[in-house]
Amino acid sequence: MPADIDIVIVNWNAGDMLRDCVQSALDTGNDLLSKIIIVDNGSTDQSLDRLPEDARIVVVRTGENLGFGRACNRGAALGSSRFLLFLNPDTRLYPTTLADVCSFMDSAAAQRVGVCGIRLIEDGGAIQQHTTQYPGPLNIYRVDSFRTPFDHKSDRNVAHVIGAFYFIRRDVFTRVNGFDERFFVYFEDLDISRRVTQAGWTIFYLSTASSYHKGGGTSDSIKARRLFYSLTSRLQYAQKHFSTAGYLTVLAMTLTVEPAMRLVRALANRSGAEAQETIGAYRLLLGPEGPFRSRRRH
Structure with a gap:
């Protein structure tokens, strides 16, 4: 098979995880892998320095x-492979x-599959429940409330697969104009x-292909800002996809x-850190960086 896959990795202070991820792709890509494009967001x-x-x-x-979506678009523009x-x-x-996913996407059964996700394995061997439905104004606040209710041990069409492993046909990516760069991070994959x-394309969860996923990402150390990004992107998603009444409900x-x-929960947990994270996130949300000021992040 020809070199049909360009891998795009957005890095922000990922440490040794980046090296291990890249090495695993090099070890398993064989003739399928064309490029590994690493877009470093100011690490x-x-x-x-630790890359092979x-x-x-x-x-x-x-x-x-640059944010996740904008960095992904920049990386995608540097490749030309089919996937x-x-x-x-x-x-x-x-x-x-890679061989399992590419074989499926080239099969007759996948002719209308635009995006493929796979089984993601956590530390300890647990299968991540990562596929979701599309949220509405009443359940967008917690991903558990709109997660797809199945054990992720079988194949099926789904509404969405997590962006940690997001395998998409390049022509589909081009047709939908890539990621919406207004989402700095979070909700850009759902969008x-x-x-x-x-x-007109479908999204498929392929249980027979798998990889490891730690989860939590590289933003564990900046919880207040991570919450701020999540709140901002949620509001942006609601404004883009919900009715005016739905958006105002979410707002x-x-x-x-x-x-x-959140503050009541922090008090119940006797967690000053949790309270400070909440206060810090909402200060950012209502401040100059937030979505309510004219100076927005793009």
């Missing part, structure tokens, strides 16, 4: 944090991962899945009920 941890040497690795140093794999640095591919299905809940509940 300061020397994670790029291979002619297929392309490194883009942005010098700043794109957007891969988190906290993943590791198994020996047959593109929605646009893929609106364009009201986000600004009133949610912070109160």
